[in-house]
Amino acid sequence: MNKKRCLNNYFSDKRNLNIIIVIFSILSILFFVLIPGCYAADLNSSNSSVYTQSTSDAATYTSSTTPNYTIYILDNTVGGNVLANPEISQNIPKTDLSNQIFEMTKQGSVVVKLGNVNGPKLLISAGIHGNEEEANIAVMKYLEYVKDLNFNGTLYVVPFDIPIDTALNSRIYNGQDPNRIANISGTPGWNIVKFAQTEGIEYLLDVHSGGGVYSTGLIYINSPATQTIKEKNWTNYIKSQTGCYISTDSADSPGMIRNYANSKGINSITIEVERDNIPTATAAETEFKLIIAAAQYLGFPGYNPTPTPTPSTVTMSQLASAAATVKSYYESNKILPDSVTINNQSVSMSSFLYLLATATIQANSGSSAAISLKTVNTPTYPSGTIKTGNIYKSEFISMAQNILSYISTNNRAPDNISCSLGNMNFSKVVYMYSKIINYYKTYNRLPNYVSM
């Protein structure tokens, strides 16, 4: 009571009231200036990632400790808390990366982008069906596996295609199966394929699980009428590594991500593991093996978890075996493979051409020394045609010198090489030198001419 009266008396004194207002104002200013400063300092001192908003309405995480990947929003209409799904929260370890993804997927589906431009582009998509958690778990495991590795090629991973459906453990989006309407503009599946088209992605791996699948897993392929040679080779490789089964899909629909992506020129397959009759974690392990095999085929990190030191040289005999492989691939398929394995490492066709041209010149001078590997970028726009005919030794030697000189100046393979038969495009140039070095493999000398 006394105290109160005292306060009342104090405030009734106008001079004292003014002093209090001034002191309160100073304290307020100090509060707003100092507190955010402490907060920012705290953020900067931690090892966690820095969150920035990019211009295109997409959020980007740049990791301060492992700048090997970026994460951004793909589709901001499908966000949800995937940790609300107990299969997800129990089977995916909480790491810096997974915590970032869990947080960002509340805003929408995210893309994790890794790697570089010196190789193929692969998109791995999981969870177009929100009740197939094996897919999300396996893809997240693969992300953890590759996130700190350096490799050639660009890997795009969408670990949760429709986070809101994963949160609800639901196959249905807006009353429909989202993997039957990917050919309809603006649907979640359409947005994923559109993204792949925009990025120039060549391969799409769509990851699922379902009822009644073999224990080694299953690959659904596009119908024989639409299946590409690259899809076929990719599929056969995964089967050879995992013992999985291959099948066309009786439910095939133009609105599946796989079919729709294929119709847009993207090599696309679906992988499935058992969803209902074995433990989620066991099925997710099988799915992980399928993903590893699919990635390895394209030169992305595969079975060997520790990156092997890159061999700096290849021998003439290793190169000659690779030349035989590329020669027969080209003769069967009329196109080059994306890469060839030499001494346990994936070599791009551009780098392979460098090795072949060097080997040709070496062989002409009687040397069989090992050749240093060199990373060579792909041609800008391969073009050119030739008439059929023979290229004689003196000419293919001088063409090899032109190739090496071009690569040395531009650090990329030429679009074509001018010769007596016309402008020989990049693919034919690689094929021609594969024939030449394949001949060398058999006869231990260069041929006098090569027929093109």
Ligand SMILES: [Zn+2]
């Ligand atoms: Zn599915």
